[in-house]
Amino acid sequence: MRFNDLHGPRFQWASRFRVAHPEYELGDNCGSGVHGPGSVYGESCVGLNFALPQVWAHRLRLVEEVSTRYDVEGFEWDLLREPGHYFPDIQKGRSILTEYLREARMMLDRIGADRGRPLGFGIRVPATLEKCDQIGLELKTWIQEGLIDYVSPGVHWETATRMPFDDFVRMAEGTCFRVYGCTSEQVGPGYHRRPPASVLRAGASNAWRQGVDGIYIFNFHHHIGHNLQEPEVVFGELGDPRTLQHKDKLYVGTGCFDCLKKYPRGSDVFQAFDHQLPEPLVEGGRKTVEILVADDLEMASRRGMIQELVLRLIVADLTPEDLLDLTLNGRHLPHNPQLEIPMHRGEG
Numbered sequence: 079m080r081f082n083d084l085h086g087p088r089f090q091w092a093s094r095f096r097v098a099h100p101e102y103e104l105g106d107n108c109g110s111g112v113h114g115p116g117s118v119y120g121e122s123c124v125g126l127n128f129a130l131p132q133v134w135a136h137r138l139r140l141v142e143e144v145s146t147r148y149d150v151e152g153f154e155w156d157l158l159r160e161p162g163h164y165f166p167d168i169q170k171g172r173s174i175l176t177e178y179l180r181e182a183r184m185m186l187d188r189i190g191a192d193r194g195r196p197l198g199f200g201i202r203v204p205a206t207l208e209k210c211d212q213i214g215l216e217l218k219t220w221i222q223e224g225l226i227d228y229v230s231p232g233v234h235w236e237t238a239t240r241m242p243f244d245d246f247v248r249m250a251e252g253t254c255f256r257v258y259g260c261t262s263e264q265v266g267p268g269y270h271r272r273p274p275a276s277v278l279r280a281g282a283s284n285a286w287r288q289g290v291d292g293i294y295i296f297n298f299h300h301h302i303g304h305n306l307q308e309p310e311v312v313f314g315e316l317g318d319p320r321t322l323q324h325k326d327k328l329y330v331g332t333g334c335f336d337c338l339k340k341y342p343r344g345s346d347v348f349q350a351f352d353h354q355l356p357e358p359l360v361e362g363g364r365k366t367v368e369i370l371v372a373d374d375l376e377m378a379s380r381r382g383m384i385q386e387l388v389l390r391l392i393v394a395d396l397t398p399e400d401l402l403d404l405t406l407n408g409r410h411l412p413h414n415p416q417l418e419i420p421m422h423r424g425e426g
Contacts, residue, residue: 079140079155079156080155080159080160081157081160081164082125082126082128082159082160082163082164083159083160084119084123084124084125084159084160084163099132102126102132102133103123103124103125103126103127104125104126104127104163104165104166105122105123106121106122106123107127107166108123108125108163108166109167109168109171110123110160110163110168110213111162112162123163125163125164126164128171128174128175128178129165129166129170129171129174138178138185141153141185142185142189145185145189145197150197151198152186152200153182153198153199154201154202155182155202156201156202157201157202157203158202158203158204158232158234161204161213161234162212162213165214168212168214171214172214172215172216175214175215175216176216176219176220176225179220180223180225182199183226186199198227199225199226199227200228200229200258201226201228201229202229202231202232202260202294203217203229203230203231203232204231204232204234205231205233205242206231206241206245207246217229221249227255228255228256228257228291229246229255229256229258230258230259230260230294230296231243231246231257231259232259232260232261232263232294232296233263235263236333237261237263237265237273237277237278237281238261238281238330239261239281239284239329239330239370240281240284240330240331240369241259241261241285242288243257243259243289244288244289246290247290256291256292257291258290258292258293258294259281259285259288259293260293260294260296261278261282261316262281262282262295262296262298262316263296263297263298273306275306275308276326276328277327277328278311278312278315278316279311279315279322279326279327280329280330282319283322283327283373284370284371284372286319286322286372287372292317293316293317295312295313295316298312319372323373324373324378324383327372327373329369329370329371331354331355331367332353332355332356332392333353354368356394359393391404
């Protein structure tokens with residue numbers, strides 16, 4: 079269940095609860111700080127105010143209904159959709175949210191005991207511990223108290239190939255807590271409207287390399303999967319690092335195209351972690367971009383398995399007055415809008 083879905087009337091009918099109690103919405107008192115004229119989220123927040131005990135009780139009843147009426151394995155709350163839209167004051171709401179999870183955990187444990195089989199409890203969260211803390215998620219406390227069984231860090235609305243899952247993995251050391259890396263959604267990097275198979279492989283490979291317990295798939299519903307060029311990759315390869323070895327991968331250093339149009343310098347809400355790119359070009363400036371590559375390139379090169387490594391740079395908003403000079407390892411490169419640079423072993 080999405081903790082506080084803001085899609086509203088575009089995708090759902092309003093419930094009787096929402097129609098009868100418009101005063102339970104956050105309105106102009108949302109603590110996320112992203113509302114206002116011209117905002118993606120609108121001038122006021124349609125999310126529910128979880129500081130109200132009536133909202134709290136209603137949502138717990140929904141969890142109980144799903145978990146008792148159906149033979150589910152567990153329950154998940156998606157705190158990434160929409161992050162920070164729960165309280166008038168996020169910091170004051172931290173302890174409320176923790177107490178809320180305690181009640182949900184106790185209820186699920188009770189239902190599991192009655193059924194004779196425990197129910198799991200997991201959450202989706204932003205891709206860094208810093209962002210989780212920023213929106214009031216007390217993950218360390220939740221793990222120490224055993225309130226949740228797993229966490230799935232991810233991004234909001236894009237495919238990312240490098241996220242710091244290792245911070246979550248370290249937090250889980252010595253516990254039964256599990257980390258499932260959510261490396262993918264529907265939009266993809268750069269100008270790709272759907273994530274190519276090579277990008278999905280790259281993101282999953284880097285997640286496995288950091289020690290995650292599994293890969294979490296989000297938002298690959300029918301029309302997204304139907305439009306993927308290689309849909310079998312999602313469920314046929316990503317779930318095991320061995321099935322990803324020795325296959326083409328595309329590692330991406332920037333966010334998705336649609337996100338970048340709305341948030342050129344990144345967004346706390348949508349992207350959930352700080353991207354290395356885009357970066358403004360300035361005369362004499364320097365920018366180091368680190369690319370995490372999960373494959374053993376030395377081994378693959380020795381076995382003759384690498385045909386080429388390609389570095390693709392996208393430079394946006396060039397004007398006729400701009401002069402762009404590219405060099406690689408001291409070698410001048412001719413200007414070409416579609417230039418692809420072969421990267422052979424030993425050349426950087």
